[in-house]
Amino acid sequence: MPQRKTLISIVILLVIGLHAVPVLYHSERGTLWPFMQWAMYKNSRRPGPIDVHQRRILAITSQGQTDTVTPHLLGLSITVLKQRYLSTIGTGDLSPAPELIERLNRHRDDPVVELRLEGETFTVTDTGIVRTDDPVVTYRADLSRSR
């Protein structure tokens, strides 16, 4: 029994101690699952109007079919879709658009030729929630960029 206790004590110390690794070893902090850094939602917001954007990218194929770009369609998670494409293209920066089209066209016969980003901004006001439509951002694969 003492031997088993020693072994389990080592397991306990290891499991607890390994949680220090992602904190100390920053370059690997995202790749050591299940030993993770737990700094979640640490960013704060200045006092003022609260607004959020809801955005989606529509992919239009050469035959005119329109698909909403979803994590499943893209083969990536919603977080990557947001960080890499929705947020960036939402600011008017179209640099990730060719890569997005290339990804979408990997397994399709009818290629995507145009991307259209649509969105709305919702703002909390004293009288309720106000919705405003954001300007549409369009990217055509063959015509470079146009807005």
Next chain:
Amino acid sequence: MSFTPVSRWIDRWNAYWFPPTPTLHLAVCRIVAVAAQLFWFFPDLDEHKNLLVKNPEFIEPQLIVRAISAIVPREVFFTPDAFTFLYWVTFVAGIAALVGFFTRTSLFVFCAGTWIFIAHLFSYGDRHHTEALFGIFLMLLAFAPSGESLSVDALIRRRRRPANDVSDAPGTSEMAIWPLKVIHVLFALSYFSAGISKLLHSGVRWLNGYTLQGHTFGDALERGHPLGIWLAQQHSLAVALSVFTILLEVFFFVSLFLPRWAPLFFLGALAFQVGLFATAGYDFFQHMVLLTLLLFFLYPEWWRSWLSSRITADEDVARIEARVESG
């Protein structure tokens, strides 16, 4: 000279981690945790196949995935066929772990399969915290006597026992509580880390209400949670809930030193997790399962004494009523 203090520390360590505990409690934990993983949190095979087909490379491979890739070539292991096979092996091992057949081995295989699926999912530039503590708990169960009770293994052991051996006392073991205690410590660590990082990164501005309103509004709107959309418009309530969040996260560790009060901390944390889901859709269901297990099995005296006091009170009432009727 220094032997006595060291042995005293060892005694304290053993008294904390290894007190004699009924193995029945750990068996119930095994059944609940494995059933939850099997029938609620089990990997979505189609999602994994889709990732494998649409991504020739990992974006940010997890250590587990890199370790596997170092041994088995990616084109052999990380394929839809291999993952389908792994899926069914994991499922069968999960069923065996649930009924307690070759419990430790089946738990280990079940957990290893689960870890591979989660590590694979998080190797494409995204990761979440929901599965981590639960995954660790499942693995710890494989190192503890979680199949000593309520298991096929226990049944087989009883049948093999000599006929003249009538000892059938409910089993206790010094090894039957440490997995729950480890999870308690990890909850304390993770909550503290989450709370203190908010304070260090944002200071008291995190408590201004606008921060919580902003986080809640964005996620509630996207996930369709009307309660969160309502909360995002209640500034004073958001300030109060921000203070509650920081207090709970930063001071949850106090429950490690106050076992009598620990159930209240577990209830508070459970309410916190349920509230996060109801308002913004943060689906920490694995945390909810673990907190419920801690609530009932880490310090079970509170609900036992509450239950026995209720039964005694009911018996007293019945006795008085019987006396009144007969008198």
